Amino acid sequence: MSSLFQNAYYLGINFNAILYGAELVIYGLTIQALFRHRTQWTRTDKFYMVFSTAILCLITIYMSTEAVFGQEMWIVNADFPGGAAGWFVENVNVWYQTLGTASSVLRNILTDALLIYRVYVIWTDVRVIAFPCVLYIASIALGILELYLSGKPNAHFFVGKAMQLGTAYWASTISLNIITTSVICGRLIYLGRAIEVARNVKGRGMAALRYTGTVSMVVESALPYSMAGLAFLVSYGIGSDISIMFGAFYGMFSCISPQLIIMRIVTGTAWTRDRMAETMSALELQDVEGRAGVHATTIASEVTSTMDDKSIQRTV
Template sequence: MADSLAVFQNAFYIGNNFNAILYGVELVLYFMTIRVILSRKRKHAPTDKYFLLFSTVLLLLNTVFVATEAVFGEEMWIVNANYPGGMDAYLGDFASVWYQTFGTASSIVLNLCSDGLLIYRCYVVWNDLRVIAFPVLMYFASFSLGIAQLVDSGRPNSNYFAGLAQKLGIAYTSTIISLEIIVTALICARIYWMGRRYGQAMGNEVGRAYTSAAAIIVESMLLSTLTGIAYLITFARSDEVEIFFLSIYVMSTCIAPQLVVLRVVAGRAWTREKTSMIQSKLEFTDGSRTQIGGGQTTTNEKSHHDLVTTRSRSSSNDIEEVGAV
């Protein structure tokens, strides 16, 4: 057996084991989300049904991917252990078997669902359609490339990691990862900037609620973006461990959006209303500072400071609703 295929086979085996572990994490997050949605103590929102359906679709797509990878490994290493030419020959002959193509399709749709939510969350944080115009164009481009890669990799005797399928895969993955990097950077920058400004206006302790590491990592789906970069590098270089990073990346495209959904239904994520509320508070505070600096009398300056201080204290109750992590 060639050394390159030996490394690939080991990476495939380890990737399947990580799939099983991370699938357990996804199940826990999914049922936590269901419990929050069905809780009687919680005020139900109109979007609950959407997020319930979205979470279920994520889980089903992820289940298809994990199952097909596990079945192919079983067929290659156990059921057909005596296949002429060994496991490497089996891999070459059956890499495009129908259920593997089905698993590839599920991973592409899962990725598109994840990035669709990521773009939507970017719009929520920025509250401006102009910000997501370019990411939406990239999203449709990645959709087209993903379909092209799926069609070519599903042809008889084709291979996801070789030939035209690989070239299309590199183009698709580069587009989708570039999209994730751009949108993740936009979300991280926005949260950090608004948190800093709000902290300057209302106090550093208040601002830290918006700039915590957990809030930024979860809201921006940073986990998915980082694992995607690792996968893209190994895939483009045709490294033997590419299959391992593919498994981790696909699983993260399910876990990362599920974390966002869990925060949303729990009332701890950013919403358009909360973004507008923070913007309004910042505008109010900036306007107050302008009036104070414009030469008001000492009495007016003191009363205005008292008003800002009162609003600052009352905003402490809003912190738990707006961005607490």
């Protein structure tokens, strides 16, 4: 274990604490929004409350195990033969580290499921989520195998078969993140442009920014989650010691990004199936009306031209 790895681990723990505070704030705002209309709760509201609480509990387990591991390595066992590096090698597969890894895998399963559902909501087409679903099933299987191999005696998350299988697991789940992010961003860009063109006046299209603007695109597509995942996958795949820090970012955003999506849903600022259906119907109607208007204008022009020709002939 190099000095770079230890520094990256230390920074990762500190960033975990900062981002965990942000997660608590977002969770509090989400629950507050839900309780404002608690007399009108639907099954969906109850589901999102349970979902938000579940990922908060899982991220708490993850960051707690990382903090405890760091404390044991640098403070409690500072006099261990071989120092921090020696203690790390001997205890890398300690039970609470396996628990932290299990919480990460389960959290990814929940977050990826939410992203696939959001793709369906925004596209309203089952065919779009077919390939992401295949990747999702593969990532679950690989995640379970990764937990088994990394939790075995004398196993090492960053060495040997555990690392090879870990690379396959992270590649599948992060590829899923990138695909869902891309198709959601693509759909929102299309909708934003279509709404702007249909309204034909830039100022009148500003109300659509609530659903198709930059903030909406970043949150709805879980862009920070995918970007952190890509950085982690590349560094982990090449065996870089800094991967542990990017892994901390990825772990925290796997909780913050879905929490932001849920907050937008419960506050009424996110896309829903009903809103998407209404928007597409309105765009189709305006498109038909626009084509009808162009057709009527063309006919009127032809009639006017014909009348002008006849007038000229009579005059002559």
